[in-house]
Amino acid sequence: MKTILLWLASLSFIAIGCSTSQQQGPLPHYGFHKTDPATGDTLYHKIRDFSFIDQDSQVVNNATFAGKAYIADFFFISCPTICPKVKKNMLRIYKRYRNDDRLMLLSHTIDVKHDTIPRLKAFAQGLGVDDGRWRFVTGVKSEIYAITPDYMSITPKEDPKFPGGFDHSGYLLLIDPNRHLRAYADGTQDEEVDRFMDQIDLLLEELDSKN
Amino acid sequence: MQRMMFLLLTLALAACGKYSKDEMAQQDKAFGLMMEAHDRAMPRMGEIEAVSGQLRTVMADSTTTDSLKAVILKGLERLEKADDGMMSWMAELKTVEQVRENMDHAAIMEYYKNEETKIKIIENDIAGSISNGQALLDALKAPQSGGQ
Numbered sequence: 217m218k219t220i221l222l223w224l225a226s227l228s229f230i231a232i233g234c235s236t237s238q239q240q241g242p243l244p245h246y247g248f249h250k251t252d253p254a255t256g257d258t259l260y261h262k263i264r265d266f267s268f269i270d271q272d273s274q275v276v277n278n279a280t281f282a283g284k285a286y287i288a289d290f291f292f293i294s295c296p297t298i299c300p301k302v303k304k305n306m307l308r309i310y311k312r313y314r315n316d317d318r319l320m321l322l323s324h325t326i327d328v329k330h331d332t333i334p335r336l337k338a339f340a341q342g343l344g345v346d347d348g349r350w351r352f353v354t355g356v357k358s359e360i361y362a363i364t365p366d367y368m369s370i371t372p373k374e375d376p377k378f379p380g381g382f383d384h385s386g387y388l389l390l391i392d393p394n395r396h397l398r399a400y401a402d403g404t405q406d407e408e409v410d411r412f413m414d415q416i417d418l419l420l421e422e423l424d425s426k427n
Numbered sequence: 428m429q430r431m432m433f434l435l436l437t438l439a440l441a442a443c444g445k446y447s448k449d450e451m452a453q454q455d456k457a458f459g460l461m462m463e464a465h466d467r468a469m470p471r472m473g474e475i476e477a478v479s480g481q482l483r484t485v486m487a488d489s490t491t492t493d494s495l496k497a498v499i500l501k502g503l504e505r506l507e508k509a510d511d512g513m514m515s516w517m518a519e520l521k522t523v524e525q526v527r528e529n530m531d532h533a534a535i536m537e538y539y540k541n542e543e544t545k546i547k548i549i550e551n552d553i554a555g556s557i558s559n560g561q562a563l564l565d566a567l568k569a570p571q572s573g574g575q
Binding site: 326330357361 | 520
């Protein structure tokens with residue numbers, strides 16, 4: 217019995233150690249990486265060029281987030297189940313980092329027909345978002361769908377957990393200034409989002425240390 | 428003491444509103460049943476866009492004949508209609524909180540029964556349009572027989 221307890225204690229210690237090291241170390245780079253044939257360097261998965269229109273009819277593209285980290289998600293206003301929970305958690309993040317110039321939020325609607333610019337504006341205002349830090353964007357439907365695999369590359373494409381499209385899963389994605397995917401969380405789960413915010417802090421520290 | 432009882436009774440009535448506990452449970456259940464169909468269909472919306480994208484690529488190919496383009500166009504329209512059906516349904520759907528503002532219990536139950544029927548039709552439309560689109564793609568990928 218004593219031996220079992222000792223083993224359990226050791227395992228707990230290892231588990232805590234692993235967990236702590238994950239929180240303290242640099243965030244990983246998620247996605248499907250390639251190797252540069254010339255140099256042998258790893259080419260990290262990168263979010264492609266994009267251009268959408270936000271709730272204020274402003275163009276939102278990669279340059280909008282130059283030098284900043286941002287959190288991306290996919291939603292639509294009339295979504296009756298997942299989106300309200302995700303938006304609640306995005307709002308928590310927005311409020312926590314509201315005065316932090318290093319971070320922005322980007323929500324893509326996947327219902328471009330109903331989520332018009334005025335509707336997106338009203339939705340943003342309903343959440344109390346009025347400072348340009350959280351962009352709600354629409355655009356050409358095929359272009360929005362085309363970019364989802366770039367963000368949703370955190371899991372194998374055939375993962376049975378996401379049988380019909382990861383873009384409806386309510387995930388939040390943390391992107392660094394180099395357009396690399398550094399962390400993610402299920403936006404419907406409050407505890408996961410708490411952990412996600414710790415990871416945001418880690419990324420922001422990393423950015424500071426490089427400046 | 429009487430005042431306290433009156434206050435508690437008033438608060439209880441205000442909390443319950445115009446529906447009994449059992450009626451509210453029935454309404455929640457009806458909403459949940461309807462949403463089960465939605466939750467089955469919604470994850471397939473990404474498939475609609477994926478199949479549509481592949482079909483659009485074939486459409487844009489200069490070697491695609493006009494007759495084939497006409498078939499693909501029909502497939503694309505079916506996919507679009509299914510997608511639009513789901514999005515429009517969700518845009519018009521009233522939550523339990525919304526229907527409780529101005530409907531009685533019977534009307535709420537009927538509303539969600541009707542919406543369940545509608546979403547099941549949409550679910551079938553989604554499945555059918557994806558199957559149809561995928562069958563078109565499979566047929567295009569299949570080796571062509573020599574004789575015509």
